[in-house]
Amino acid sequence: MNANVLKIARLPDMLTERLFADFAVLDSDEQGSGLGEGAAHIRALVANGESKVTRELLARLPALKIIVVFGVGYDGVDVAAARERGIAVTHTPDVLTDDVADFAMALLLGIARGTAPADRFVRQGRWADGPIAFTRKVSGARLGIIGLGRIGRAIARRAEGFGMSIAYSGRTRQAVEYAWYADVRQLAAQVDFLVVAVGGGAQTLHLVDAQVLAALGPQGYLINVGRGSVVDEAALAQALVTRQLAGAALDVFEDEPRPHPGLLGLDNVLLTPHMASATWATRRAMADLTLANLSAFFDGQPLPTPIPG
Numbered sequence: 083m084n085a086n087v088l089k090i091a092r093l094p095d096m097l098t099e100r101l102f103a104d105f106a107v108l109d110s111d112e113q114g115s116g117l118g119e120g121a122a123h124i125r126a127l128v129a130n131g132e133s134k135v136t137r138e139l140l141a142r143l144p145a146l147k148i149i150v151v152f153g154v155g156y157d158g159v160d161v162a163a164a165r166e167r168g169i170a171v172t173h174t175p176d177v178l179t180d181d182v183a184d185f186a187m188a189l190l191l192g193i194a195r196g197t198a199p200a201d202r203f204v205r206q207g208r209w210a211d212g213p214i215a216f217t218r219k220v221s222g223a224r225l226g227i228i229g230l231g232r233i234g235r236a237i238a239r240r241a242e243g244f245g246m247s248i249a250y251s252g253r254t255r256q257a258v259e260y261a262w263y264a265d266v267r268q269l270a271a272q273v274d275f276l277v278v279a280v281g282g283g284a285q286t287l288h289l290v291d292a293q294v295l296a297a298l299g300p301q302g303y304l305i306n307v308g309r310g311s312v313v314d315e316a317a318l319a320q321a322l323v324t325r326q327l328a329g330a331a332l333d334v335f336e337d338e339p340r341p342h343p344g345l346l347g348l349d350n351v352l353l354t355p356h357m358a359s360a361t362w363a364t365r366r367a368m369a370d371l372t373l374a375n376l377s378a379f380f381d382g383q384p385l386p387t388p389i390p391g
């Protein structure tokens with residue numbers, strides 16, 4: 083039987099095994115390398131949140147009817163090209179919200195309280211030489227959130243527990259008590275910690291630029307759990323080197339898996355490898371939802387979680 087599902091992304095083994103057990107799958111890359119004549123039979127494509135699903139790839143797949151994304155963010159998918167062809171797109175919202183919000187707080191606390199350097203301090207035997215430097219208080223501080231969506235709101239709820247004041251920016255004002263700023267620069271000027279919880283794509287490209295970082299200022303911290311493309315990483319490295327920004331904690335980067343080289347030698351950054359949703363429980367739930375979307379498509383049932391619009 084010809085394979086009719088194309089997998090173009092690295093996925094957890096627990097999902098890959100179930101995919102290959104239950105469907106006729108071809109493993110490839112984002113260019114569709116080695117597809118050959120098999121391309122004509124592909125009806126479903128499985129990608130992840132980091133995948134680039136280009137117009138060129140779609141053009142090579144004449145029978146394609148659905149793109150199933152293992153992740154909530156689908157900024158790498160050329161949605162306009164998919165819609166022109168009537169190709170459905172699904173993703174995995176909600177099931178990862180808590181983990182990503184938890185991780186945003188872990189990054190915020192980690193960079194402010196210096197947990198990574200403190201760990202090195204103890205391991206390197208430097209404790210005996212004197213006390214470690216004081217760090218930044220989080221409780222009661224001012225938090226700004228770019229993108230008060232599912233994840234942004236979950237971050238805000240957690241921050242309330244830390245007695246933080248909360249403000250946000252987004253395209254629309256929401257029915258919440260938090261202060262709204264239409265302009266990200268104005269938001270940055272009012273807060274101590276600025277968390278990016280917005281998705282990627284052309285509309286948010288470099289929303290956090292040199293001016294926003296300058297507004298956040300030498301006492302300010304940037305945390306990014308949204309997408310790397312939202313932050314001008316070269317400007318960020320420059321602001322950190324010159325101490326025009328106090329610190330940054332980043333889970334996502336402009337050119338993954340290669341953080342800007344200027345960030346790697348700095349002691350005022352905390353860097354993690356795009357892992358905010360990577361707990362066993364959440365990755366299982368994401369895998370279940372990915373397979374549920376794929377099964378619904380092949381069974382002719384309504385798709386559980388199509389992208390909006």
Ligand code: NAP
Binds near residue numbers: 231281308356
């Ligand atoms: P969501 O519910 O759709 O929230 C996105 C929010 O962004 C919305 O509130 C939207 O509000 C706001 N927004 C859109 N365009 C904006 C703009 N130009 N300026 C400011 N705000 C804007 O999505 P979610 O489930 O919270 O996920 C958000 C993103 O988190 C995903 O797209 C993904 O990139 C990222 N993510 C990362 C990880 C990780 O591992 N680090 C894991 C999961 C998700 P308005 O429409 O009012 O503007």
Ligand code: 8YV
Binds near residue numbers: 132153156178358
């Ligand atoms: C995942 C993500 O790391 O959901 C998203 O948008 O970025 C993350 O949850 C990713 O999709 C899995 O590769």
